[in-house]
Amino acid sequence: MPAISPVTIDIGTWERQRDAAVPLRHAVFVDEQKVPLELELDEMDAVAEHAVAWIGTRAVGTARLLPDGQLGRMAVDAAFRGRGVGAALLQALIERARRRGDRVLRLHAQLHARGFYARYGFVEEGDVFDDAGIDHVGMSLDLDC
Numbered sequence: 001m002p003a004i005s006p007v008t009i010d011i012g013t014w015e016r017q018r019d020a021a022v023p024l025r026h027a028v029f030v031d032e033q034k035v036p037l038e039l040e041l042d043e044m045d046a047v048a049e050h051a052v053a054w055i056g057t058r059a060v061g062t063a064r065l066l067p068d069g070q071l072g073r074m075a076v077d078a079a080f081r082g083r084g085v086g087a088a089l090l091q092a093l094i095e096r097a098r099r100r101g102d103r104v105l106r107l108h109a110q111l112h113a114r115g116f117y118a119r120y121g122f123v124e125e126g127d128v129f130d131d132a133g134i135d136h137v138g139m140s141l142d143l144d145c
């Protein structure tokens, strides 16, 4: 059986990551989840730090971290889910936020993904709300301790 290549995470600017991140986000959010294209890409991409997960030469996942500590656009290629790619992306961005001095991370979790974020310490806050036709709940992670 061939060896499974490890996941590596690269964090960089939108300019550097967009060619890898855009197709992944489009496949997951626009094609799979039916989020309108005009809501998927926004002006915050230009100021965010973007993590891209690689297995060998294939980009398999992405997520972004905004300057105010908001995490988002977490998307793993459907063919590569359940292999630790999402965990690697999330942990890399938590570490990045900690290193740059963020004190709290926040995100809007799709309800089905609440348990994923809770595994890494995020706690729910507030009520369920609709964003782009999908139910979400706010979650936060205190980095101060």
Ligand SMILES: CC(C)(COP(=O)(O)OP(=O)(O)OC[C@H]1O[C@@H](n2cnc3c(N)ncnc32)[C@H](O)[C@@H]1OP(=O)(O)O)[C@@H](O)C(=O)NCCC(=O)NCCS
Pocket (backbone or CB within 6 Å): 028, 074, 075, 076, 077, 080, 081, 082, 083, 084, 085, 086, 087, 088, 108, 109, 110, 112, 113, 114, 115, 116, 119
């Ligand atoms: C949610 C998502 C990012 C998870 O990525 P993934 O690569 O499949 O997750 P991982 O394999 O790294 O899972 C890490 C751990 O979280 C668990 N987990 C994964 N998805 C979960 C979910 N939806 N609910 C609860 N736990 C989950 C895994 O079982 C694993 O647990 P383990 O460490 O005990 O084995 C991925 O399913 C995805 O891209 N979904 C579509 C886009 C989306 O909904 N993004 C979230 C928007 S808020």
